[in-house]
Structures are given as C-alpha cells and as structure tokens.
C-alpha cells in the first residue's frame with residue numbers, strides 16, 4: 001500500500017516553485033504577489049489564511065493582507081477585490097470562503113479578474129476547464145489529481161522526485177473507472193472533469209445516488225468529497241483501488257478525519273491519502289502554483305504590452 005503523503009508532495013511542489021521564483025527574480029522583476037481577503041473571525045478560516053500566507057512567504061511570494069469585520073458591507077468587500085484587481089503587484093487573489101451569510105459569495109468571486117483568480121473558481125476559468133483549456137484550475141481538484149499521479153508513479157520514494165515536472169507526469173487514465181462521491185462546484189464536479197480529461201470513465205455520485213456501495217466496489221479510483229466522517233467503510237473498497245479522500249471532518253473530541261474509514265480502507269487500497277495530511281496541504285500548494293502561473297502571464301504582458 002502506498003501512503004500518499006500530501007505534506008511531502010506539497011513541499012516538493014513548493015520547492016520547485018521556489019526555484020522558479022528565484023530564477024525569475026534573478027532577471028530583475030518583482031516577486032509574485034498573493035492578495036488575501038478574510039472577512040470575519042471564523043477560527044478555521046483564520047488558521048487557513050495564516051497557513052496559506054506563511055507557506056506563500058516561505059516559498060518566495062509577497063503577500064498582501066486585507067482583514068474585514070464580519071458585518072462589513074458587500075460594497076466594502078467589492079472595493080477590496082477591486083483594489084487587488086488594479087494592483088500590478090498582485091498576481092493572485094484569494095477570497096477566503098465561507099463568507100458571512102449576508103454576503104453573496106458567487107457575485108464577489110465573479111468580481112475577481114479571471115487572470116488573477118488563484119482559486120480557479122471564476123466562471124471564465126470554470127468554463128475553460130469544461131472546454132479542457134486554461135491553466136487556473138480549482139486548487140483542491142488539481143491537488144487531488146497530483147496525488148493520483150503520485151499513486152501511479154513508480155518514482156515515489158521520499159526524496160526521489162528531483163524535478164517534479166519531469167518525474168511526475170500527468171498520467172493517462174484510459175481504461176480506468178473513477179468514482180467521485182460529491183458534486184460540489186468546489187470539489188466534486190471539477191475533479192470529475194479533470195479525471196475525464198485524463199480519459200478515465202467517470203461516475204459522479206451524490207446524496208440521491210442509491211447504489212453507492214456497489215459503485216465504490218466497482219471502481220479503480222475513488223475520490224470522496226462529501227463531508228461526512230467515515231461514510232465510506234473500508235470493506236466497500238475492493239483490493240487494489242486508489243483512494244483519494246478530500247473530506248475534512250471535525251469529530252466531537254476535536255480530531256479531524258476524512259470521509260473514508262482510513263484504517264480499514266488502507267488494508268485493501270493500492271494507494272490512499274491520509275486525512276488530514278493528504279489533499280489539504282496540496283490545496284495550498286496548488287493555490288501557489290496558480291498564482292505563479294498568473295505571475296508568469298502578467299510578466300509576459302508587462303514585457304510585451
């Protein structure tokens with residue numbers, strides 16, 4: 001069984017990005033910039049934002065931070081987005097979700113310039129994904145697919161990936177059956193599109209699906225993105241399956257766990273992500289990768305206006 005260590009893979013991605021940033025900055029231009037907007041004091045959001053900013057700075061990004069009170073108006077959040085949209089030092093914008101209920105997340109996400117959409121959630125980028133185009137793809141789905149590449153790579157011993165792009169190619173999934181459980185716009189649907197792009201035969205399950213157990217048992221790849229602790233028991237998983245657990249659930253005792261019963265599933269899976277420590281760190285790494293892609297595009301248009 002391969003344990004798909006997202007912390008380790010994320011550190012490899014960040015190391016590669018760091019080297020690329022050093023290479024670009026040696027030619028003189030500014031650092032890539034990530035603009036963060038946090039509304040309110042939700043403790044989970046606060047800790048996610050702190051972590052994202054810390055990792056971004058360690059990797060070589062410049063971060064910009066806007067904190068707004070939870071009773072802020074729609075117009076104030078829109079102005080904060082507009083400021084980042086116009087700031088040439090900001091390449092990627094992160095509007096931390098969820099927003100307080102009086103603010104319409106979708107309308108605010110739509111206001112972010114598509115070329116600065118670090119989260120890949122703008123309708124333009126979602127539309128490009130649907131067409132199999134574009135580079136700013138949603139972070140959690142992108143990170144999930146990188147872990148799948150790691151599962152299918154024979155170069156996965158720790159420290160064995162010196163050049164991530166060369167050593168961890170995007171694997172073709174022709175002939176493989178993939179089940180995605182959960183159909184949110186943030187995770188399930190884009191994961192399904194990314195798997196389809198790699199030629200997997202994809203099934204998308206949701207709360208109205210009736211034969212989930214059989215679908216899990218019949219799949220080569222299972223992606224769980226539901227938000228219900230251990231809703232997929234290990235004995236549903238057939239021998240040799242690759243299990244990618246996106247779920248992050250807080251139990252009553254405060255511990256975090258995934259949607260899959262890890263301890264029983266690991267005995268049957270060919271490869272499995274821990275949760276936490278699997279997809280979560282990859283989401284942060286992909287946010288930085290997207291911001292770096294946006295930076296490269298911005299540098300190009302600054303050099304050749």
Ligand code: NAP
Pocket residue numbers: 140181182183184185186187188205206207208209212225226227228231246247248249279280281283
């Ligand atoms: P969401 O918007 O609540 O969507 C949950 C999905 O699960 C829905 O499509 C729902 O179906 C489906 N579902 C609910 N009960 C089900 C059941 N019994 N059987 C099959 N499907 C069922 O959640 P999300 O934003 O996609 O997040 C999913 C999980 O991933 C959460 O635990 C979240 O914390 C985690 N997450 C992790 C990361 C990370 O970085 N690791 C990032 C984002 C999210 P319907 O559409 O029919 O309601």
